[in-house]
Amino acid sequence: MKRQLAIGGAMVGAAGAALGWTIARKLTAPVGPRRFNLTLRGVEINGDRQLLLLDRTGDTEAPGTYNLWFERGGWAQLGNEVEDRGQNLVARIVVGVSPGFTPRASDRASWSGIYFATPEDAGLVARDITIRTPVGSAPAWRVDGHTSTWAIHLHGLGSPRTGTLRGVQVATQLGLTSLVVSYRNDGEGPTVGAGRSTLGAAETEDVEAAIGYAVRRGAERIVLFGWSMGAAIALQLATRSDYGPQIVGLVLDSPVLNWIEVIKANCNRARLPSSLGLLAVPWLTNAQLSRLTGVACQIPFRESDWIARADELSVPTLILHGADDDSVPINTSSALAGKRPDLVQLESFNAGHTLAWNSDTERWRATVSAWLSGHLAV
Incomplete structure (x- = not known):
């Protein structure tokens, strides 16, 4: 009987280890191709209005401005209006399409909050530059302004740098010079090892190189705009970088403030018990185990717990x-704002992950603009 219990315990332990390894691998996976999981059910032309018919989902019926990216190339920007077309369909009005592209019924598409494909689409005049990072050259966009305050825009895990253009517009209107950067293993920056993310642990070095680029070219003050994992990178830089004295403000959208809580939330999102996420922690925080997952270095999760480190913020x-964020729940942002009301202002939106801008573009822009103007006198 004891032997049977021991065998059973070993099997359970092995199964738990395997599941933890799988979760760790999924979380740090190299950037993959976009998934086109929507089918365009029809196209309506009503005068000068074009509407696209889509299956009703939580995304497609959400008010706000979004983008459809199509498998055969091209995109269509969608306006705020949502019209019912029966129980299973909604119609979204088209407010812009990529040049030469015409949506067709049966097209496969991907729903996204990434609204602009290029800086030009966002009305920005950008030039391509290269940042020399410790692991190679990383492409970036530079949008010149007329003040000595620069904004550096940091995208999140699995998201391209185009997603940050939503924030670059505000920085540009205020006269800031912007750098829209890439970093290692994000699909655009240098590829290191197996191409896996270190959840900001190593990527921070590449963004620090971008700050150095800005300072050497006259930046006296730096504002970091961080989206999701980009926010985790921004917080590390604000507290430990040699350029810390130049970092005067953080604008964080859907910030990762505790990776363990994020892992648990995403297990729950996948309809698994959230506690199973803890099985992945040793595979990412232990030096020997992290190598077995293909991650280039161990990930210090304790350094990413900004509720515990709230007193270190300056x-x-x-x-x-977004209050509906099921990937990076808003409760951690609420907790940080509650601990540091002297430094942290939280604005909640009826939106999912990194979709606050999309859910209420004018409010997002006005909030960021007013906050920057008030805190930085730009």
Whole structure:
């Protein structure tokens, strides 16, 4: 009987280890191709209005401005209006399409909050530059302004840098020079090892190189705009970078403030018990185990717990977060704002992960603009 119990215990332990390894691998996976999981059910032309018919989902019926990216190339920007077309369909009005593209019924598409494909689409005049990072050259966009305050825009895990253009517009209107950067293993920056993310642990070095680029070219003050994992990178830089004195503000959208809580939330999102996420922690935090997952270095999760480290914050911070975010829940942002009301302002939106801008574009822009103007006198 004891032997049977021992065998059973070993099997359970092995199964738990295997599941933890699988979760760790999924979380740090190299950037993959976009998934086109929507089918365009029809196209309506009503005068000068074009509407696209889509299956009704939580995304497609959400008010706000979004983008459809199509498998055969091209995109269509969708306006705020949502019209019912029966129980299973909604119609979304088209407010812009990529040049030469015409949506067709049966097209496969991907729903996204990434609204602009290029800086030009966002009305920005950008030039391509290269940042020399410790692991190679990383492409970036530079949008010149007329003040000595620069904004550096940091995208999140699995998201391209185009997603940050939503924030670059505000920085540009205020006269800031912007750098829209890439970093290692994000699909655009240098590829290191197996191409896996270190959840900001190593990527921070590449963003620090971008700050150095800005300082050497006249930047006296730096504002970091961080989206999701980009926010985790921004917080590390604000507290430990040699350029810390130049970092005067953080604008964080859907910020990762505790990786363990994020892992648990995403297990729950996948309809698994959230506690199973804890099985992945040793595979990412232990030096030997992390190598077995293909991650280039161990990930110090304790350093990413900004609720525990709240007293270390010294930079004024604006957080914009969706109340419906099931990937990076808003409760961590609420906890940080509660601990540091002297430094942290939280603005809640009726939105999912990194979709606050999309859910209420004018409010997002006005909030960021007012906060920057008030705190930085730009």
